[in-house]
Amino acid sequence: MDVDLQEIVDSIDKDQHIGEAIKKYWGLRLIRQNPWECIVSYICATYKSIPAIKSMLNNMAKKFGERVALDGLDFYTFPECEKLADTSVEDLSACGLGYRAKYVLETSKKILESNFNFENLTKMPYLKAKKTLMDFPGIGAKVADCILLFSLDKNEAFPVDVWVKRVILNHYADKLPKVLVKKLCARESLSSGEYEKLNSFGRNHFGRYAGYAQEYLYHFERMTI
DNA sequence: ACCCAGGAATTGT
């Protein structure tokens, strides 16, 4: 809440479509999530529906987090890195993670053993921080962008998921090379090169606060199905 | 009983 939303929204208001999204959902903001919780959340988010992701994260909190009583209700904190690093693929798989269990466990161990410091990522420029994150198992370009945007204050990060891809194809195709649009329509999944092209389109078109644009576009697209 | 999900890693051209 400590940012000037009006200034940010004005800077990303570059075309008619985002103008509509901004008008309809004005007030939508980004969170600054705990980086560790954010990393695990988005590793788990790959190729999963949002209700399923919520379920997986709740299962992990119940099993490995600490119980906190509030107003007569029980809640569970998100488990620390040390805690998850000390589990097993079987334990995590039992939370519904499937093949992601291995990624969460290996990334936990790697972060713990290297004594990894998240604040260094905040100091790095966007691209370097992104490449650093992508060295961890289960973190590709999209997951890295989500972590940078939602927990490390990189407002230029522009995650491209299936919904953002739809937004771009439906409303911004005229701003991309025809060859690229054709390829994107032909196949479902994105190659790494195609991802970076859509990603850099977003950053170039919307500027320093492209991440906010992504959120407005993402939410708008999801609400109009 | 089906379908597909806020993709990443691996293997084949």
Place this chain on the structure above:
DNA sequence: ACAATTCATGGG
């Protein structure tokens, strides 16, 4: 570099 395939599982 790009394309195709595999990956485990649960909520709708």
